[in-house]
Amino acid sequence: MQTTTIFLTLLALCVLSFFMGRNRSRVVAMRLGGGLASLHSLPQHYGYMAAMWAAIPALFLLVLWSGFESTILYKLVVAQLPQSIQDMPTSEIGLYYNQLQGFAQGGFGGTEGDPVQVAASEHYRVLASSSSQLKAAMVLIVAVLGGLLAVRRVTPLLRARNHVEKIFEWILFGSSLVAVLTTLGIILSILFEAVRFFKVIPLQDFLFGLQWSPQMAIRADQVAASGSFGFLPLLVGTLLISTVALLIAVPVGLMSAIYLSEYASRRFRAVTKPVLEILAGVPTVVYGFFAALTVAPFIRELGESVGLSVASESAMAAGLVMGIMIIPFVMSLSDDIINAVPDSLREASLGMGATMSETIRKVVMPAALPGIVGGILLAASRAIGETMIVVMAAGLSAKLTINPLEAVTTITVQIVSLLVGDQEFDNPKTLAAFALGLVLFFVTLLLNVVALYVVRKYREQYE
Known part of the structure; x- marks a missing residue:
């Protein structure tokens, strides 16, 4: 199952959890005879809580799985390759892996006559398919269990509004943290490479130089000016x-x-x-x-x-x-x-x-x-x-x-x-x-x- 399909299914489960949580709060309130006034929070707050319990753990699992999936597949496939291929440089192994990846997905990488790569591409296809199915099953199971657990916890004394507001506070904090970390990452990535440049070209020559002509050889077989x-x-x-x-x-x-x-x-x-x-x-x-x-x-x-x-x-x-x-x-x-x-x-x-x-x-x-x-x-x-x-x-x-x-x-x-x-x-x-x-x-x-x-x-x- 594609990640987009999983996400849309998860969204549908969240909407379903919202309505179940909201209706559950109304049923509990009517059962106790006090009406909606007996609830600590509004019915929609219980619905929001159920939707969040269904969405947040499942989304965390989906992001975590998607982040490590490619690395784990790479290690599993490379581990099954002959020792002669595993002893190659990392860049060549990566190229070999990309070729068998393309062959497994229906592309043409010149691998039709290589039995080893054909077998490895089939092994990759099976692993990728199994991983995709298991990811979909686990994410959806976590979403269903989270939503059901939240619905079962609905009681008139449950502080659903406080619970929802706390989660939103953490979401806003996380968004702010992402913005700050992104800015810091951009600055550091530029700074580290700039430091490498200033080790070769003095800072004063760069800041106060009157000529800009960066024509330098970038390979040993090229001839160019000093720059x-x-x-x-x-x-x-x-x-x-x-x-x-x-x-x-x-x-x-x-x-x-x-x-x-x-x-x-x-x-x-x-x-x-x-x-x-x-x-x-x-x-x-x-x-x-x-x-x-x-x-x-x-x-x-x-x-x-x-x-x-x-x-x-x-x-x-x-x-x-x-x-x-x-x-x-x-x-x-x-x-x-x-x-x-x-x-x-x-x-x-x-x-x-x-x-x-x-x-x-x-x-x-x-x-x-x-x-x-x-x-x-x-x-x-x-x-x-x-x-x-x-x-x-x-x-x-x-x-x-x-x-x-x-x-x-x-x-x-x-x-x-x-x-x-x-x-x-x-x-x-x-x-x-x-x-x-x-x-x-x-x-x-x-x-x-x-x-x-x-x-x-x-x-x-x-x-």
């Missing part, structure tokens, strides 16, 4: 394109939010805001095409008409289109925050004789400042992390320049280019991607610190 890993051209290029994008998105998005929330009619707002938010759903590759085929040629022709030298792929083209892309982020968040400012503040300001513009500048905007800064920070993070538009409109040339009319590249584009194609994770060329990721993480962290400082310094609090 240059100066980070500054990538940082300047990233900040240049992001600055151009923010110079477009922040004023347009913020002014749009102010107009929609303070001046526009309800009908105009109901139509305009969804239309603007459609921009957030357009794929970035479409923006890349628009930048490469329309905006970049237009900027080049416009620059040549006034005597300026504009590259075919320029930071200006990428920044302009990226700014259009992140306008909805600034506009939508700022609009929601401005609308959240209490109307009593506006009415008090207008009642004191202030004009609408004065009310917006001196009352509404200071009150909405934390949310607006958060929206701008989100837009900045979106701009810094964008890849596709830069690849198609700004190119891959790492130049140390602040001229937006020249071709530049960004950190994210170089990370992608370093991790595409033939790779060797013991080579500085590949490990440089992790060093770039680590520095990008600290750049984003710095943005958060600056935003927090601005909010704390200029925020106005109201009772």
Whole structure:
């Protein structure tokens, strides 16, 4: 039985347990003659408790079984192989196992003439089928037993509501813990590989180098240059394109939010805001095409008409289109925050004789400042992390320049280019991607610190 089928069956058992627990509580209450008032908790709480008792142990068993199933099958199948195959390197055994896996599942791996692999694939198929059936049986049995046990425990004195709330508290705690551990895992995985990179390339050469050319041999039979890993051209290029994008998105998005929330009619707002938010759903590759085929040629022709030298792929083209892309982020968040400012503040300001513009500048905007800064920070993070538009409109040339009319590249584009194609994770060329990721993480962290400082310094609090 497939895992999806098991999960759907388990979901059905949980729904059945809910109705059984709820009905059982009503029956017990009526049997005692006190009605529903004699129950400690509402009937649905007893149903929720029964559903949780059916779901949680069964889901835990399903996840545990699925996590160890492939490893156990691998060990059981490899243990039955001839000794000559077991003595091969681990990578070759893994390839051999993948081939017999594909053959057992109906694929073609060139194993038709290998009796050993044919027999091993049949052994794997039998073990996999038995494991799947046993997993389904055990999970469903645990779910049924858990639901029945919870239903049998239903009594008027059972604190089902407290029981359910405690379980939900642990579920929420587990979700928060997963988020924290995921973030920690990402940081550590990047940090360990970056440390390996800095053992080969000195940290000062990486942070203060003025040239980026990671052309190094990744195999012994290749010939290449020694490579240059100066980070500054990538940082300047990233900040240049992001600055151009923010110079477009922040004023347009913020002014749009102010107009929609303070001046526009309800009908105009109901139509305009969804239309603007459609921009957030357009794929970035479409923006890349628009930048490469329309905006970049237009900027080049416009620059040549006034005597300026504009590259075919320029930071200006990428920044302009990226700014259009992140306008909805600034506009939508700022609009929601401005609308959240209490109307009593506006009415008090207008009642004191202030004009609408004065009310917006001196009352509404200071009150909405934390949310607006958060929206701008989100837009900045979106701009810094964008890849596709830069690849198609700004190119891959790492130049140390602040001229937006020249071709530049960004950190994210170089990370992608370093991790595409033939790779060797013991080579500085590949490990440089992790060093770039680590520095990008600290750049984003710095943005958060600056935003927090601005909010704390200029925020106005109201009772």
